[in-house]
Amino acid sequence: MGIIILPESVTDNIRSNFNWRRANPFGALKTVAGFPGLRMYLTVTLLYGIATSVYAAIWPFFTVERFDWSPGMIGVSLTIYGVFFAIVQGGLVRPAIARFGETKTVIIGFCFELLAMIMLALVTNGILLLFLIPVASLGVIGQPALQSIMSQATPNDTQGTLQGVLGSLHSISMVITPLTMTFVFSVFTAPTAPFYFPGAPFICSAVLIGLCLVIFLRRSAQPVAPNTAGE
Numbered sequence: 001m002g003i004i005i006l007p008e009s010v011t012d013n014i015r016s017n018f019n020w021r022r023a024n025p026f027g028a029l030k031t032v033a034g035f036p037g038l039r040m041y042l043t044v045t046l047l048y049g050i051a052t053s054v055y056a057a058i059w060p061f062f063t064v065e066r067f068d069w070s071p072g073m074i075g076v077s078l079t080i081y082g083v084f085f086a087i088v089q090g091g092l093v094r095p096a097i098a099r100f101g102e103t104k105t106v107i108i109g110f111c112f113e114l115l116a117m118i119m120l121a122l123v124t125n126g127i128l129l130l131f132l133i134p135v136a137s138l139g140v141i142g143q144p145a146l147q148s149i150m151s152q153a154t155p156n157d158t159q160g161t162l163q164g165v166l167g168s169l170h171s172i173s174m175v176i177t178p179l180t181m182t183f184v185f186s187v188f189t190a191p192t193a194p195f196y197f198p199g200a201p202f203i204c205s206a207v208l209i210g211l212c213l214v215i216f217l218r219r220s221a222q223p224v225a226p227n228t229a230g231e
Contacts, residue, residue: 040219041150044212045166048143049173050180051208052113055081055136057178058185058201065189065198067126077130084137093144102145102152109142110213117206121199146216181205 063069063077096105116136123129147166154162181201187193188200197203 037153037219038150040215041146041153042165042169044215044219045146045150046169046173047208047212047215048110048113048146049170050177051117051205051212052139053173053177054117054181054201054205056174057181061182061185062198062201063126063129065185066124067129069126073126077133080130081133081137084134085140088137088140089144092138093141096141097145097148102149105145106142106149106216107213109139109145110209110216112136113139113142114206114209114213117202117209121197121202121206123199 059078060074063074067073069077093105096108100108112135116132116139119132120129120136123132150162150166151159181204184201184204185198188195188197
């Protein structure tokens with residue numbers, strides 16, 4: 001089925017030769033980061049990954065601490081997020097990019113994500129939190145648009161390397177976030193906390209998203225070299 005529906009798009013004209021120097025995460029990152037403008041986008045990707053991984057890192061702890069939710073209620077909330085995530089990812093990303101373009105879609109996604117993080121940090125009602133989940137899922141539209149921008153700025157024979165680097169950055173963020181965000185959560189929920197604030201990790205994530213937005217706006221104001229390799 002994959003052979004019929006997804007034929008190989010890499011031809012001999014654009015296929016890059018194997019190089020041991022690139023056959024590792026550091027070599028691949030060095031190769032991709034060497035293209036004009038991609039370093040900033042890769043930085044944004046890593047910061048965004050660290051910020052949004054906060055859901056997986058602290059959601060059960062946060063909802064139990066703030067709302068005294070049962071495991072079943074936690075499961076319901078995660079199911080709602082998964083459903084809306086699929087709806088946004090499958091049904092809204094392409095229309096959003098077609099309507100606004102990649103750059104504006106990234107900005108819109110980051111703004112929704114920033115708003116959601118702040119509201120999640122401050123909400124004190126569990127039912128209201130459930131209604132905030134669809135708002136949080138709307139932030140998903142920014143990530144595919146950002147990846148599209150990076151893909152367009154990367155030569156055809158390096159697209160696979162780019163995807164590998166993005167996967168590595170995602171894995172790195174999944175290591176960093178549980179260590180940092182659970183620490184922040186423990187500090188602000190402990191008896192010795194300077195003040196009680198279970199939503200502190202979401203504020204940290206909001207700061208990171210705001211930083212992503214600033215970096216992206218500064219970089220998007222500069223022209224990106226078009227992808228001409230292999231054409």
